[in-house]
Each structure stands twice: as structure tokens, then as C-alpha cells.
Amino acid sequence: MNLLERYVFRIALGAFLACLLGLTAVIWVTQALRELDLLTGKGQTILVFLTVTGLTLPALITVIAPVALFIATLYTLNKLNGDSELIVMSAAGMAPRSVMRPFMGLATLVVALTALMTLYLMPTSFQELRGLVTKIRADFVANLVREGQFTTLDQGVTFHYRERAGGALLGIFMQDKREAGRTVVYLAERGQTFELNGESFLVLEKGSIHRQQAAARDTSIVAFERYALDLSALTPEGGDVIYKPRERSTMQLVFMDPSDWLYQNAYGRVRAEIHDRLSAALYPLAMVLIAVAALGDPRTTRQGRGLAIVSAIVAVGAMRIAGFAATSAVVRTPWALVAVYGVPLAGAGLSLLVILGGARVRAAQDRLARLFGPVTLPRLPRLRRA
Template sequence: MTLLERYILRNAFTAFVSCLVALTGVIWVTQALRELDLLTGKGQTVLIFLTVTGLSLPALISVISPVALFIATLYALNKLNSDSELIVMSAAGMRPLRLMRPFLTLAAFVCLAVGMITVYVMPASFQEMRNLVTKIRADFVATMAKEGQFITLDNGITFHYRERSGDALLGIFMEDQRNKDKVVVYLAERGQTVENNGQAYLVLEKGSIQRKEPNSRDSSIVAFERYAVDLNAFNNEDSTITYKPRERSTTQLIFPDKAETFYQMQPGRFRAELHDRLSSWLYPLAMVAIAFAALGDPRTTRQGRGLSIAAAVVGVIVLRIAGFAASSAVVRTPAAVVAVYGIPLLAIAISLMLILQGATLRSIRAKAGALLGRIAFPSRPSNSQKA
């Protein structure tokens, strides 16, 4: 790579990193604010809060990186043209494909990073986030219950204890209304949470269980000296976590368990998620090609570039909308898989055609200008020729 190409690459890379950090930071803050209930409602530590929100960063980076690369390419090309460097390069005979080489190098790096994140890192982060959130929701006694307060979970569980004595809870009341026809009330003098083989239990002592009979006003009461309640059974999630397609590894999407009930219900979502991951690396390359097709042509300072920038932005928006539409279509029919890969490849092909066509038109204009110049101002014969 020549010194000039390294100079262009350095400008584009600096702009890319700046855009990536800024956009990721802003969007991450908005996502983090949505998880504040981990601190306020579920009583988690700052470390757990940062862990949960940090696990969303790979997904953000994979989405933001192509956009940051597109903005960086527009910025670098516009800066080169504003400083008249693009005009000088073109006048010196630098071809568009050679000028595009630094941007393609940066695009190759981003394509590799996006591909690695979407295929390996992002599914693992989603799966870890699901496990952590499920664990937080399951052990609601340790994370949400507060002394002297009644808490009600979304699934219909109401819990209360009078006071805490060391690790023990005194004066426990718990009502299970998940099934309105079979309401169960637990009363106990004391209790303590115990974890065994990854399962959380609430061990109650000296209490009673009151069960309402279905379709009746009668209820039965059973007294006990010691009773263990499985807290995981009160969670909204199933006891065995069923991971969504985006939370599964790429290998599990390529070779799914076709006997699984969840897969049989929504095979299209597995197919769409797989091809979204495998085609994600094409979008950085497509966005660089669109940006270069719009601003790669050198222009004088009197020629406005606003329309070209607007056209590039519209092109990227259309590209992403078409990509999302193709992904949605794959859920319904396997035939739409062609569109998932064809849309970014078509954008690359059209952009390269415009770039090469522009180079051909500039070459024709240059030759025509030179020919007209020779016709309008023919060279005068020298003194020796006159003699």
C-alpha cells in the first residue's frame, strides 16, 4: 500500500472509530436506561446491571458498524474533495479503483469483524443474557423481596415477610394466583432460601398451606413443620429454558433438532436467523460501494455535493429496508433466501457499475477536451520549419 493510500486509510479509519464509539455509546445508554429496573425494582448490584447491559453491546456493534463505515466513507471522500486532494489525484491519473482500495481494505476489516460477531459472539452474549435474567427473575425472594412490603410479580405471585433475622425470614406470606381456580396460600413462622444443584428453594418452617378447591368456595388447610417450595416453579419462564433462534449458536441453526416442539412451531424463524447471520458481512461492503459511487467523483468547490450525499443516504435506507423485508419473507417461504443475499450483492454491483461508468465518462471527456484544444489552438510551426 502506497503512502497516499495509507493516508486515505488513516483518515477513513479514524472517522470510522469515532462514529462507531459515538453511535454505540448513545444507543447503549438508551438501552441501559431501560434496564434500570434491575437496580430499582429487583435490587441488583451495579455489577449485574453493567453485565446485563454490556451483553447487548455485540448486537449493537454488529448493526452500527456498517452505518459507521458508511458515514466514515462519506466524511473521508468529502474531506479529500474539499481540500482539492481528490481533484489532484484524478488529474495525476489515479484511477477510481485504486482510490477505492483503502476504503475496500477498511471494509474488509469491518466485514470480518461483523461476520465474527454475528456468527459467534452475538449468539453467545444473547444466551448468557437470557441465563442471567432468568436466574434474577427466578430467585425473587433474594432479589426483590423487602422487609415489611408486599411484592406482586407479573405471573400472579404475591410475597411478604415481616422481618429478617440473620439469613432467616420471619412471618412469611405467599400467595400463588397463577391459576385463578386453584389459589394457594403459604403461611409460615420462618423460612430461608437454599440453593441445591442450581435450583433455588424456599424452606418454610411451622406453617400451613391453604388451597382453594376449584369451582367451590371451600378450601383445604394443611399444616406442616417443614416444607420446601421450588422458587423456579414460580418463574414466568419454563423450568428448562427454551432459547429463541437469536440465542442459539450458528451450528444449532444449521443443524436444528427437528423433533423439538419450538422448532416445529416456527421453523421459518430459525431459517431467517441463520441467513441473516451469514449475509450480515455483505452490508459493510455494500454501504462503502454506495458511498463511493456517490462521492468518489472529483468535483470543484462550486459544484454542490449535497444531492449526492442525500442520494447515498436514501440508497442505504432503501438497502436496509429491502434487507429487512427479505428477512421477513424468509420466515414465510424458503424461496426468499435468494433475496437475502441478492439485495446487498445487487447494491454492490450497481454501485461498481456507476463507479466504472463515471471513470469512463471522465476519460472520454478528457480526450474530447484535448482534441478540441488541438483543433481550436493548433501548434505554430517552429523557426527551423519556416526556414
């Protein structure tokens, strides 16, 4: 890059970082407010609260970074034109591709950031979040429930213990009435929570399980010496842990085992997740080209730029909505893959046509001016008042 291009790049980079940090902070605060229940309702520390909310940042940055790049490009071009710098650059013979080069350099950095987030960091953060939620459930049983109190862990699940001895709970009672017409009661002399392979369990010792159906008068009783209760079963999502497509790494999705439950029953969701991650890197390029196509031409201060800015915002919004719709359609049919990649590529291609077409028009006007000279209009005589 030459001196002018580096100057434009610094302005655009500063605006991009300001937009990225500002938008991420605002949206992160709204997400954090939704997780305040970790502090107020589940007795967690501020460190756990920050960890849970921080694990959502990769997903936020993936969506915000292209938008921040678009806003930074609009701001930079509008500032250069408002200070007449864009006009001076054009009058000095600076080609449109030279004006576009610093923005494309910044877009390349954003593409790399978006690819890193979508292909690696975002699924990793979702996996960590799933494991942390499981630990929070264990802490909820061990720390929040008070001695001698009946505490509702979930709708239909009641937990009680008599006293605590060290890290163990004594005199445990738990009633599970989540399933309509069926009641399960766990009684144990002693219990303790522990973690195994990233999952939390409550191990009950010397107790019994009482099961009763609404239609039956008899109750089945099973005595046990040790019984491990999976704490994930205390939530509506209990049962075998099945990681969602967004919680799996890209390699796990691409090379999925055919015997996997998702592969057999919901492969459309897997296909949509794979191609959504791959196509996400195309949107920063398309957005920066739309901004350059709208505001890249130098204009005088009397020529309004409001309509161009609004047109660029509408174009970007329509492109992003079409991209979301295409990703949703891929779940049902693989033919929608054409639209998943075609939407951002079409936005980038049309913007390039506008940029290069405008450059050709200006070059033709310059050639005509050199051949025939400037065209001047005759002055009309002034009319005097009678």
C-alpha cells in the same frame, strides 16, 4: 497500499472509530435508561446494572458498525474533495480502483467484526443475559423483600416472610393468583434460594400447598417436607426454559435436533435467524460501495454534492429496509432467501457498475482530448452601452 492510499485509510479509519463510538454510546445510554429499574426497583448493584446493559453491546455494534462505515466513507470523500485533494489525485492519474482500495480495506475489517458479532458474540451475550436475569429474580426474592412486609413480585404474586435467620427465610407465605379462577398458596416454615445449572430455585421446607378453583368450594392441600420452586415461574415467561433463536449459537441453529420444540413448531424463525446472521456481513461492503459511487468522482467547489449525499443516504436506507422485510418474509417462505442475499448484493453490484462506468466515461473523454485537443469556444464581442 501506497502512501496516498494509506493517507486515505487513516482518515477513514479515524472517522469510522469516532462514528462507531459516538453512535454506540448514545444508543447504549438510551438502553441503559430503560434498565434503571434494576437499581431502583430490584435492589441490584451498579456492577449488575453495567453487566446487563453491557451484554447488549454486541447486538448494537452489529447494527451500528455498517452505518458508521457508511458515514465515515461519506465524510472522508467529502473532506478530500473539499480540500481539492481528490481532484489532485485524479489529475495525477490515480485510478478509481486506487481511490476505492483503502475503503475496501476498511470494509474488510468491518465485515470481519460484523461476522464475529453475529455468529458468535451476539448469541453468547443473549445466553448470558438470560442466565443473569434468572439470578436477578433470585436476588429479588432474597434481598428486596423485607421482613414482615407483603411484597408484590409480579402481577398476582404476593410474597411475605416473617424474619431472616442467616441466609434462610422463616415463616414464608406466597400467593399466586395469576391464573384466572385459580389460587395457589404456599406456606413453609423455612426457605432458601440457590442456583443449579444456571437456574435459580427457592427451596421450601416443612410446609404445604393450598390450591383452590373458583368453581369449587373445596381446597386441595398437599403437605411437603421439601419443595423446590422454580423462580422463573414467578414471571409471565415461567415454565420450561426455551431459548429463542437469537439466544442460541450458530452451530446449535444449523445442526438443530429435529425433536426440538422450535424445529417442530417455529422452524421459520430459526431459518430467518441463520440467514440473517450470514447475510449481515454483506451490508458493510454494499454501503461503502454506495458511498464511493455517490462521492468518488472529483468535483469542483462550485458543483454541489448535497444531492449525491442525499441519494446515497436514501439508497442505503431503502436497502436496509428491504433487507429487514426479506428477513421477515423468510419466516413464512424459504423463497425469500433470494431477497435476503440479493438485496445487499444488488446494492453492491449496481454501485460497482456506476463506479466502473464513470471510470470508462472519463477514460474516453481523456482519449478524445488527446486526439482532437481541447475544445475552446469563440469569444463574443463585448457590447458597449450607448
